[in-house]
Amino acid sequence: MSTPQDLDVYPFPGSSIRGPDPRFARLREQQPVVRVHTEGGVDAWLVTRYEDCRALSADPRLSRAAACGEGAPRVGGTMHTTPEMIISLDHPEHSRLxxxxxxxxTLRRVEQMRPQIKGVVDEMLDEMQGKGAPIDLVAQLCLPLPLVVIGDLLGVPGAELQVFEKWARAFATVDERAGGEDSLAAMGKLAEYIVGLIAEKRAKPGNDMLSELIxxxxxxxxLSEPELVTFGFTLIGAGFDTTACQLANSILAMIEHHRPQWNALVENPDRIPAAVEEMLRHINLFATDTTGFPRVAIADIDVAGVTIRAGDAVLLALSSANRDERVFPNADTFDHARDPNPHLSFGHGLHYCLGKHLARLEMELVFEGLIARFPGLRLAVPEDELPWYQGEINHMLKALPVTW
Incomplete structure (x- = not known):
């Protein structure tokens, strides 16, 4: 079926951390590949089943570069990325960077960071205990932790990176009414910031990733100078924003929506790694129900009885794929011991998330620390009073006030 469906304009409004818009369940059963209108005015194919999302994520006929170059279709509800960014590239350019x-x-290198990151978590939780309740976990833990960790990797003090956070937030905000101008302006600010860091590192190299890239x-x-600059701010943005969002969302969900599972982890903390995988699957990070990065077909592709034509825009609904009953029995139930759990929250294929091991480790250490020290952790305000950022690619809390 090639006619766009009357499903509301994508992104659908019913998405939350509890899961994707309920209509995705119907689409998985009846129209797993369907044409939708987007906020940008461009029609796109929306893919909703696990098997199809996984296969297309690794299909070279679906191009990120074609979605980012000059004249590419502007798909509403997605991020503006420049052609030289690693998230905008296909093989072999992507693989080279x-x-x-x-x-x-790598898993081995990340595991070597465990004592260092645990020390940072413990220091933040010490401070939290010292201040006393109530306290805002976004400001105290969820945001500064990944900033400090990625700052250490790149050789930039975490406190200095806090200035980076407001521009990264603006870059990740999608406002179709403004034509994406604010997002593009923020990208310019991020590039300007990285140019300054690169100049400092060139003058005084260190034993860090940014110095190695230089x-x-x-x-x-x-790599070229523009690639160096965009690589720098992409690593910083990807290294803290998604982890900060997932941490805050997961803590909220566990203490408010899945209290029995939280209590089970208090009794058996050795189950935390498996529980983190279920948080990644079940607690929805994506406000658009996709990663916010569209692809464009560069050849005809037949999938689920539909032909996607060369030049068509495609959106892979990973949140929907993670609720596919064909792969995850009782998919709408949070099961902290689910095994196996082959979720697609980190993507698949060429663009499989580079920082997946680091994100997992940070989440594990945060939950180990919170459960050990604050088993009675709970919200300090009613959930409907929590403030959320609007128009972002990810669900992101402005604050998470808790007590214990």
Whole structure:
């Protein structure tokens, strides 16, 4: 079926951290690949089943570069990214850049960071205990922790990166009425900030990832200057924003919506790693129910009885895929011991999340610390009074006041 369906304009309004808009369940059963109107005025194919989302995520006929270049269709509810950003590239350009930093994000390297990151978490929780309740967990823990961690990796003090946060927030905000101008302006500010950092690191290199990228640029000519700049702010933004959002959303969900599972983890903290995987699957990060990055077909693709034509825009609904009963029995139930749990929250294929091991580790250490010290953690205000950012790619709390 090629006619756009009367489903409301994408993104659908019914998405929350509790899950994707309920109509995704019907689409998975009846129209797993369907044309929708988007806020930008461009029609796009929306893919909702797990099997199709996973296969198309790794299909080279679906291009990120074609969705970001000059003249690309402007798909509403998605992020503006420039062509030289790693998240905008296809193979082999994407693989060339990814190889420069992949070694820092292997499971072995991340596990070596465990004592250091645990120390940061413990210090923040010590301060939390010292201040007493109530306290805002977004400001106290969820936002500063990933900022400090990515700052250490890149060789930038976490406190200095706090100035980066407001521009990264604006960059991740989608406002179709403004034509994305605020997002693009924020991208310019991020680039300006990174240019200054690069100048400092060139003058005084350190034992950090940003210094290594500069050396790869200056000594080995492995990336261009624009690639270096955009790589820098992409790593910082990706390294803190999604983790900060997922941490806050998961804490809220566990203490307010899944209290029996929280109590089970208090009794058996060794189950936290499996519970984190279920948080990643079940507690919806994506406000658009996709990652916010559209793709464009560069050849005809047949999927689920539909032909996606070359030039068509495509959206992969990962939140919907994570609720597919064909893969996850009782998919709408939070099961902290679910096994296996092959969720797609980190994507799949070429653009599989580089920082997946780091994000998992940060979530595990946060829940270990909170459950050990604050087993009675609870909201300090009614849930309907919690403030949320609007128009973002991810569900993001402005504050999470808690007591214990």
């Amino acid at each position: 990814r190889k420069l930093v992949a070694g820092a994000f 050396a790869a640029r200056d000594n080995d000519d492995k």
